[in-house]
Amino acid sequence: MAGANLPTYHGGMPADFKPHLLRAPRVVMLLGASWLGLASQAALAATPIKLNAEVGPGFTITLKKGNNRVVTLKAGSYVITVRDRASDHNFRLRGPGLNRATAVSRVETRTWTVSLRPGTYTYLCDPHASHMKASFQVKR
Numbered sequence: 392m393a394g395a396n397l398p399t400y401h402g403g404m405p406a407d408f409k410p411h412l413l414r415a416p417r418v419v420m421l422l423g424a425s426w427l428g429l430a431s432q433a434a435l436a437a438t439p440i441k442l443n444a445e446v447g448p449g450f451t452i453t454l455k456k457g458n459n460r461v462v463t464l465k466a467g468s469y470v471i472t473v474r475d476r477a478s479d480h481n482f483r484l485r486g487p488g489l490n491r492a493t494a495v496s497r498v499e500t501r502t503w504t505v506s507l508r509p510g511t512y513t514y515l516c517d518p519h520a521s522h523m524k525a526s527f528q529v530k531r
């Protein structure tokens with residue numbers, strides 16, 4: 392395993408051992424991010440907002456922010472966790488500058504980082520687009 396060859400001391404690290412040197416700052420950043428998660432959302436304008444998309448296992452398709460269905464969003468960066476829970480459905484999101492989808496035949500969870508621009512976005516299941524379809528507005 393990779394860990395077997397790591398030095399066990401923490402002082403006088405060899406100058407060429409860069410992966411180890413990078414580890415400590417990264418941990419500090421992660422701790423900082425989770426602490427900031429408890430702070431005001433307003434202070435985190437640069438942090439992408441999380442959304443949850445889900446399709447299946449029945450004939451349902453949703454996009455939520457927290458517990459609420461997305462109706463309007465502010466333009467910007469979002470991280471969408473897409474749960475495609477059925478092998479006969481998929482989740483597609485399309486709109487200005489975006490057209491992305493999971494595979495119909497696969498059950499899969501994907502994380503999409505997307506940039507939403509002002510306009511109308513639609514999410515749908517391709518095989519059942521006539522009834523598994525919804526839209527939301529993105530505003531400036």
Ligand SMILES: [Cu+2]
Pocket residue numbers: 479480481516517518519523
């Ligand atoms: Cu479907």
